[in-house]
Amino acid sequence: MQAMDHTTYMSLREGAHVLEADGSGDKVLRLHDGRMLKLFRRKRLLSSALLYPYARRFANNAQALRQLGVPSPEVICVYRIPSIQRDAVYYAPLAGETLRQLLHKQEGAQSLRAQLGRFIARLHGLGVYFRSLHLGNVVLTPQHELGLIDIADLQRQRRPLSERQRVRNFRHVLRYVNDRQWLLGDDNGATFLEGYRQELERGQAKPRPRLLSNLRQLLG
Structure with missing residues (x-):
């Protein structure tokens, strides 16, 4: 999991279309290049997501499905974005x-x-x-x-x-x-x-x- 600073995050999301959001902020963004950024937050201070972040689970599951021959998103990178207290997975969406x-x-x-x-x-x-x-x-x-x-x-x-x-x-x-x-x-x-x-x-x-x-x- 790579760290992403706030300037890089703001540059990445520039021109993005918000597909999902809630009262806590953005959840899924379609970026200007057509790729996706899915954001995850920890809902509790003590959570299994601290040791195994949901962004990493998403990436691991995508890889496992592809190995099984099941079409799934193509993960490019997994990030931790401290400035917004989010983890994120950056991926190419599954076409269709x-x-x-x-x-x-x-x-x-x-x-x-x-x-x-x-x-x-x-x-x-x-x-x-x-x-x-x-x-x-x-x-x-x-x-x-x-x-x-x-x-x-x-x-x-x-x-x-x-x-x-x-x-x-x-x-x-x-x-x-x-x-x-x-x-x-x-x-x-x-x-x-x-x-x-x-x-x-x-x-x-x-x-x-x-x-x-x-x-x-x-x-x-």
Whole structure:
């Protein structure tokens, strides 16, 4: 993690477009060169972020996903900016549109639902648990692959996720009303769930009917 002085920070953010902010200040900036600067603050004096800053987690997660073959942002550098009491990650955004941006498009929606089901099953099989897994953080790239953004709170374990972890992660996916309605589609989520099942059974030695039953119940 490199230190950035205030003059350098102000020069970097000159002409930037603020994409996210809250009462404490800027959170995400699109810089004049099209790259992104995501700012993190420690909310408590004693925090795990002191030892393992969220900017560093973001960078490490991006690298881990790319090694797994999952498209993700390309991190350029991680900074500590003492003058504004922030850590920052400077990165090239993942090209494409988020699935949330595609909610209104009917053409290809069923195919995309199945693709998303397969994608999530693949993440779970790789041991990836992403608490912020929702349609706003899944990107359809120009190569028609699915990738992840905003990945600071992503975790990866060596083994595939347990059934309990998978069900809990599905609850994250379904927590937004518009996302849920899109996933349900015209067949009450059958297409999405079938995509998940296909990838699940392709990567598992045994089918997991109880898991699929639990997921159907979540879909309602």
